[in-house]
Amino acid sequence: MSDFIRGGQVTFHKFRMLMQVSRVLTRISLALIISSFVYCYYKDLNHNEWRIGFAWIKRDLFKTSSIDSSFTYISKYGYQKTTTLHNLDFDPYVLEVVRKFELTFGKSLMLSLIMVLVVIGGAIGFFWFKGKHLRNVNKQRGIFPLKPKELKKKLLVHNKLFKRYIPYNLADYPYPVSGNKESWCSGEQSHTLIIGSSGAGKTTIIRDLVYQLHKRKQKAIILDMKGDFIKNFYVEKRGDVILNPLDQRGRNWSIFNETNPLKGFSTIAKSLLPKESKSDPIWIEAARGVVAELASLYFNENLSMSEFADKILKTELSTLSTLLEKTPASKIINEDIEKAALSVLMVLSTYLRPLKLYRKSDNCFSITEWINDSSQNNFLFISSKSDVKEDLNPLISSQVGIAINAVRALKESSNTPKIWFIIDELAYFDQGIAGLQEGLASARSYGGCFVLGTQDIEMIEKIYSKEVAASIANNCSNKIFMKVAGKHSAEWCSSALGEGEIEEWNEGYSYGSHEMRDGISVNKRQTVRKVVLPSELMSLKSGEGYISFSGFEPAKFKFRNAIFENIASSYNENSELMELFKQELIEAAQKRKEIEVELNAQEKKGNNEKQIKLSEIKKDINKEKKQSKILENNWD
Numbered sequence: 001m002s003d004f005i006r007g008g009q010v011t012f013h014k015f016r017m018l019m020q021v022s023r024v025l026t027r028i029s030l031a032l033i034i035s036s037f038v039y040c041y042y043k044d045l046n047h048n049e050w051r052i053g054f055a056w057i058k059r060d061l062f063k064t065s066s067i068d069s070s071f072t073y074i075s076k077y078g079y080q081k082t083t084t085l086h087n088l089d090f091d092p093y094v095l096e097v098v099r100k101f102e103l104t105f106g107k108s109l110m111l112s113l114i115m116v117l118v119v120i121g122g123a124i125g126f127f128w129f130k131g132k133h134l135r136n137v138n139k140q141r142g143i144f145p146l147k148p149k150e151l152k153k154k155l156l157v158h159n160k161l162f163k164r165y166i167p168y169n170l171a172d173y174p175y176p177v178s179g180n181k182e183s184w185c186s187g188e189q190s191h192t193l194i195i196g197s198s199g200a201g202k203t204t205i206i207r208d209l210v211y212q213l214h215k216r217k218q219k220a221i222i223l224d225m226k227g228d229f230i231k232n233f234y235v236e237k238r239g240d241v242i243l244n245p246l247d248q249r250g251r252n253w254s255i256f257n258e259t260n261p262l263k264g265f266s267t268i269a270k271s272l273l274p275k276e277s278k279s280d281p282i283w284i285e286a287a288r289g290v291v292a293e294l295a296s297l298y299f300n301e302n303l304s305m306s307e308f309a310d311k312i313l314k315t316e317l318s319t320l321s322t323l324l325e326k327t328p329a330s331k332i333i334n335e336d337i338e339k340a341a342l343s344v345l346m347v348l349s350t351y352l353r354p355l356k357l358y359r360k361s362d363n364c365f366s367i368t369e370w371i372n373d374s375s376q377n378n379f380l381f382i383s384s385k386s387d388v389k390e391d392l393n394p395l396i397s398s399q400v401g402i403a404i405n406a407v408r409a410l411k412e413s414s415n416t417p418k419i420w421f422i423i424d425e426l427a428y429f430d431q432g433i434a435g436l437q438e439g440l441a442s443a444r445s446y447g448g449c450f451v452l453g454t455q456d457i458e459m460i461e462k463i464y465s466k467e468v469a470a471s472i473a474n475n476c477s478n479k480i481f482m483k484v485a486g487k488h489s490a491e492w493c494s495s496a497l498g499e500g501e502i503e504e505w506n507e508g509y510s511y512g513s514h515e516m517r518d519g520i521s522v523n524k525r526q527t528v529r530k531v532v533l534p535s536e537l538m539s540l541k542s543g544e545g546y547i548s549f550s551g552f553e554p555a556k557f558k559f560r561n562a563i564f565e566n567i568a569s570s571y572n573e574n575s576e577l578m579e580l581f582k583q584e585l586i587e588a589a590q591k592r593k594e595i596e597v598e599l600n601a602q603e604k605k606g607n608n609e610k611q612i613k614l615s616e617i618k619k620d621i622n623k624e625k626k627q628s629k630i631l632e633n634n635w636d
Helices: 002-044 047-061 085-090 092-135 148-159 202-215 228-233 266-272 281-297 305-313 317-323 335-351 353-357 367-372 386-408 436-445 458-464 466-474 487-497 534-538 575-635
Strands: 070-074 080-084 138-142 192-195 219-224 241-243 379-383 414-423 446-454 478-482 499-510 519-530 544-548 555-558
Touching: 002 092, 047 092, 148 555, 192 202, 202 219, 202 228, 202 414, 202 446, 202 478, 219 228, 219 386, 228 379, 266 281, 266 386, 281 305, 281 335, 305 335, 305 353, 317 335, 335 353, 353 386, 367 386, 379 386, 386 414, 386 436, 386 446, 414 436, 436 446, 436 466, 458 466, 478 487, 487 519, 487 534, 487 544
Parallel strands: 192 446, 192 478, 219 379, 219 414, 241 379, 414 446
Antiparallel strands: 070 080, 138 499, 478 544, 499 519, 544 555
């Protein structure tokens, strides 16, 4: 019932207000019509013509009583003329004046119509504009979303100033070039962050960007955890490289090809052994020192990574202590502090185990040399599989860290992209990627472009800490936020897109039992609104999202579903390595059996010796008993 009353009161009140406005406009219209007639008749007719006109009207109104009445008027030629009202029809001048009256009436009607249309139309337009203005939201300051076409138009107009460079497209929007004509840098080098839950379309956007790199022959490092990128873009004839010891096509790799003793292995050791947030960093730092010193010692020995790992993990503590005796690591690996040394070796066994997958020392691929070679324009795929994630993650993280450090060490700066880092699932690396934060901050100057993808921000904060995660996100000036599942990620993305202050008018209704109590109140207020609400991000459809470029307001977009041809196998098992593993397992099983047999034999031998000792003890006890009885008898 209350809804019915409320709706009726508001409707009738609006109707009454409409009638008020209509009455005012009607009065104005009548005033305009009257004014138009008065003006035209006053302007076009003189006093004599008015007298003739009134006489004509008098004759028509009082035909019987005044038809023979005399009437004096000034003729057309200026002299007085007297005639009866009946004879007015026969005077050409009178007929001409009557015709003039009729024409003036038509003129007045037309003028009044024009004035009514102009004035009333203008009033209606003004009222409409004023009402719309009160309803409109006025932007004061801050960030406000653009329509997709508006953003694309602004980007195209902006990039026309830099005709020498053609930007790449991100979700069909061109990257904006930053700077001015004299000093500019590509927008791709400001790095890109894409957040979207599973199935949101994040990988499709990244795959479309990789397709552009493929067509324009760009150098790129692609972390492919599922084989999707290898399947669509791996071209062996072009010289593409795969780093995955479990893949038959994977190249051999060694840390000894990434640096030399003069530069030292500390940076590579840092990549091989990343810090864990929950563990004591002192053991990681100590392990790094040991790896760096041993790598320098074995640099010229032409060891494979498997052999190098065995040198560390299978060598006796006393031997390692002797090897490191005259190095800074002698304070770490020392028989005098055996417990501490064993703790360091335990850390090394965790992180160096993946090195055993590289069994050869010849034809090793060098990430550093590949990055320094400007003639290379191929892809480097660093791949993995989910079922060997724990084994390969430390290795992949170290290889990416080495690549980042190699870019940071480049000598020539560049304002166009030279090398891309495509990391679709950043949270895949539980222990983080060494040097990522520093790489984002400095690689831009040397043509480095990072494209980072993740399903949510929580895992990034958990892996890198909130502060470092914020730094990573802040260094990515180009952002895409698609559908996210978690509340925290949705709020974080909403906050990252920004907010704006607006001025708006609020309309309130009041009503009562009497019409006099009905009314509408309109007041102005300022408020702050987010570009997009967290709930909107959580309810986006697949392919939809919000895109934000540095220096431009964000816009909502819908990306097409791109389909790419499969040109290679996503994974070819390394049968040779698998056979080696099987052989090692057989040998290990055989050795285990031999040890078990030996232990069983020792156990049986020990049991026999125990039985003999027990029988001898029993004999001694029986002998002592007999002697004690003899002594007792003699005593008696």
